[in-house]
Amino acid sequence: MYRVKEYVIPKSIEECANLLQKNKRSRLIAGNLFLRMTSADIPLAIDLSGCGLDYIREESDGTLRLGAMCSLRTLETSPLLRRYCGGIISRSVGEIIGTQFRNLATVGASVFSKYGFSDVITPLLACNARVRLFAQGELTLEAFLKQPRTRDLLVEIILPAGNAAGAFSNFRNSKGDFSLLNVASVRTETGYRIAVGARPMCAALAYGAMEQLARDPAAVSLAARTAAEELCFGSNMRASAQYRRQLCAVLCQRTLIETNEV
Ligand SMILES: Cc1cc2nc3c(=O)[nH]c(=O)nc-3n(C[C@H](O)[C@H](O)[C@H](O)COP(=O)(O)OP(=O)(O)OC[C@H]3O[C@@H](n4cnc5c(N)ncnc54)[C@H](O)[C@@H]3O)c2cc1C
Structure with a gap:
């Protein structure tokens, strides 16, 4: 305490x-x-x-703004987010602990803290989200995750306009536990974005797999294997790095098949 x-x-x-x-x-x-x-x-x-940071706003150009104090439950139930990129942001948080918990836990804290186990960072990264920090201003979520921790305040998360297809999958040993791994994929007119999180390190993009799909969108199982080979995985009390690598190929393949079905 x-x-x-x-x-x-x-x-x-x-x-x-x-x-x-x-x-x-x-x-x-x-x-x-x-x-x-x-x-x-x-x-x-x-x-x-x-401070009035509990909002989800749609701009006239279709950009979505998620205030840092939005609860995970708000993300889960928002009609705007349920439609956005196959609802992957809503889906990613729906299994976290329980409703009362999700009514309190906020998206800003989850993202700012860069928790390795985070379920919500992974789809946000796949959607090419940006973050707005009070002192530092606006930057991509990817750049934010890579930079050293600063003393700042996350104001909002910005999601680009567009009606992309997407899918999310994760694996937990039991309900209420952290994900052993999670994967989100998004397909836009410009290509694919595949993010893998809870490795147990924070989510990262699988660039090799994304390039393979840009050349051949049907090469789903090859791309899934590439993602598993190119990313780093770690061991902890929940799973070994080797197990996570195998799981990555399976979950990537599943999310890509679902993404391509839309
Ligand atoms: C038992 C348990 C199980 C969990 N399981 C999961 C899970 O399975 N999947 C998952 O994704 N997450 C999980 N989480 C994490 C959870 O979803 C939240 O990320 C976490 O609780 C933090 O949110 P909070 O609003 O409670 O933040 P707080 O506890 O209030 O704050 C956490 C940290 O973030 C800082 N902070 C808060 N807001 C901001 C801001 N806007 N800008 C800058 N810094 C800020 C605080 O100063 C503090 O250092 C779990 C958490 C707990 C306690």
């Missing part, structure tokens, strides 16, 4: 960001589900719930 000296609920993002920068040991609080499992002395806890 952590101990908080002062708890504030600012009314603006600017105020939250200023407080975060002023006090180097302060912490942002979103759904408070992960944070509550840590043990720390926090001089200033900055609750993000008063």
Whole structure:
């Protein structure tokens, strides 16, 4: 359990960001589900719930904006996201723990924390999402995942316009556990994007497999094997790297077949 000296609920993002920068040991609080499992002395806890970041907005050009404080349950049930890229973002979160949990856990915390086990980062990466950070501004999710951790505030996630086909699949040993691996694939007019996450490292794109499909969209099993060969996998208490590699080929093939069926 952590101990908080002062708890504030600012009314603006600017105020939250200023407080975060002023006090180097302060912490942002979103759904408070992960944070509550840590043990720390926090001089200033900055609750993000008063800043109006709980929104899903569609721009006139079809771009979608997901506020950082959107709960996973909101992503799961949003009609806009259920239609977007085969509903892969909604599908990726629907099995996480339980409804009450998903009502609290937020997309901003999941993405900003770059959790290796994350189910939601994988489809966001496949959809070519961008992130907007308060200090750093806008950048691709891929670039954000690769950069070292900074002290910043994730404001929103931006999804490009377009009606792409997509699929998501993952594998858990049991309900309520983390995914051993997850895969999301998207097909647009410009080609395929395949993201593999919970390796157990954070999601990454399978560039070799994507290039193979650009040359031959029917080469699904070859692309799936290429993805399994080109990406790094690690071992932990849930599965070995070798097991994950085999699983990757299977899940990639499944998602690509489903993506091509649409
Ligand atoms: C028991 C358990 C099981 C889980 N299982 C899964 C799973 O199977 N799949 C999955 O994908 N996820 C899983 N998660 C993770 C979960 O989905 C959330 O990602 C996690 O709870 C963090 O969300 P939160 O809103 O509770 O963040 P908090 O606990 O409030 O914050 C987590 C961290 O993010 C920082 N933060 C919060 N919001 C922002 C922001 N906007 N900008 C910058 N920093 C920010 C906080 O300062 C803190 O350091 C699990 C979590 C728990 C506790």
